[in-house]
Amino acid sequence: MNPLLVFTVLPLGIFLTWASISMLRQKWMYLLVADSFLPGKPSLAMLPNGILMMLVPFSDWITALPKPLSGMISIFLIICLAAALIGCFWMPRPLQPQWMKDSDERLKNGTDAAAVKYRHRLTGLPAPDEQPRGPQHDH
Template identity: 30%
Template sequence: MDDWIQITILGVMSVVLIASGILAYRNKYVAWLALKSFFPGWPGLAGLYLGIAFASLLVLSVLMDVATRGNPLLGLVVLVLFAVFVTSLLTGIVGMFWLPKFLLPKWIEEMADEIRRGDDPLSRDLRPGGKLHGRLGVPRAQQPPRSKEEHDERSE
């Protein structure tokens, strides 16, 4: 009975992580970006690799019983699947802290370039005339005057 519970939990976790990882790579699911304040890497993207690791572990556990019965070709499949498991697990764990540039999707590179140029929505709002321009993000019209001259300018 315990085996079915573990298999079900592992299966559900792998499906959820793979689906969210694919959506993160396609820029359809970006709520994971909130996790960047806890992890310096890319946890949403790393979820894809962790999901693949969990799924391969699930298949590996099923195949191990069959492979031990003496089928040499199945033993080779188990070996390849184990390599997939180790590679994806390491990539997923490291991805929580850092991912190499070739594993990042195009939209992240474009977003980083946009931020560097100052063309992102937040940068536009912080520019003079933007919604957030002024002291401490408060629009200039709502700020208390800094000096007597500024008070006189606003009252005119």
């Protein structure tokens, strides 16, 4: 076991796994920033990447296991690596949570909060969440 991997890659893997699970549960949404940099869903791809990074420091122990077990763990790690790499560039819709699909649909239709606010700013009308400015008179 390499101590450098234990003190660098293992904590990063724990963090990425925690952050990705928290993002899926809509508790900690900061990983969504990564989705604007790549065409896929890197925020979702961080889960298999985090699992891979948590297990890499223990590769010596994994290879010391009996061959069938170490082979299955190795295949699992290869699948995690492939899912993490492919997920950054393409994530199938069935693997995305429903709230992410709904958000993507609102962005495509132009009905997300930022687009609505921008549209109202261009027309000069107050956005639905803003109060009208100036004095109000009932006639």
